[in-house]
Amino acid sequence: MLFCINRRSAANSVIKSNGVVSINWLHASQTAVSQLFAGAGAVPMAQRFDNDSWGVFGTGTPYSKSAMVALDCKVVDQIEIGTHSVFVAQVLGSSGAESSHDTPLVYCRRSYATTQPVVA
Numbered sequence: 001m002l003f004c005i006n007r008r009s010a011a012n013s014v015i016k017s018n019g020v021v022s023i024n025w026l027h028a029s030q031t032a033v034s035q036l037f038a039g040a041g042a043v044p045m046a047q048r049f050d051n052d053s054w055g056v057f058g059t060g061t062p063y064s065k066s067a068m069v070a071l072d073c074k075v076v077d078q079i080e081i082g083t084h085s086v087f088v089a090q091v092l093g094s095s096g097a098e099s100s101h102d103t104p105l106v107y108c109r110r111s112y113a114t115t116q117p118v119v120a
Contacts, residue, residue: 001073001091004084010045011037012085019075021089022061025068025096028103028114033064057093068104069096 001023005012015021026033035041036048054062057072064070073089080086106113 001071001089002086003089004086006084007080008083015075015087016078016085018061020059020061021073021075021087022057022063023071023073023089024064025070026064026105027066027068028105028112030064030066030105031112034105034107034112055095057095059092063095065095067096068102069094 003021003023005015036043049062053065055065056062057070059072059074061072063072071091072093072095073091075087075089077088078085103114106115
């Protein structure tokens, strides 16, 4: 997996020091979860995981039990580019819903969207 995190984000230093991360693909209905982890509301990090909707992978990383897919990953490489750190991670395990008909949440150009099939 390849993912990018702003260098000013608190999550950036946590991922670098732990060397592991969970990547969660959220449903389109989970914008509140995305906003919470984007820092909206200034909720302390420990309180963001303070409910029963979170599990813990073997590496110790928390994951959303309600995510479409959650991946347990080990960081294998990282490079600084501009304002972001680019991480490359090896997937060690996964969890997720079995339905392939769910609509994923997408964040693009500073707004939320969903995916729609393209008719050729």
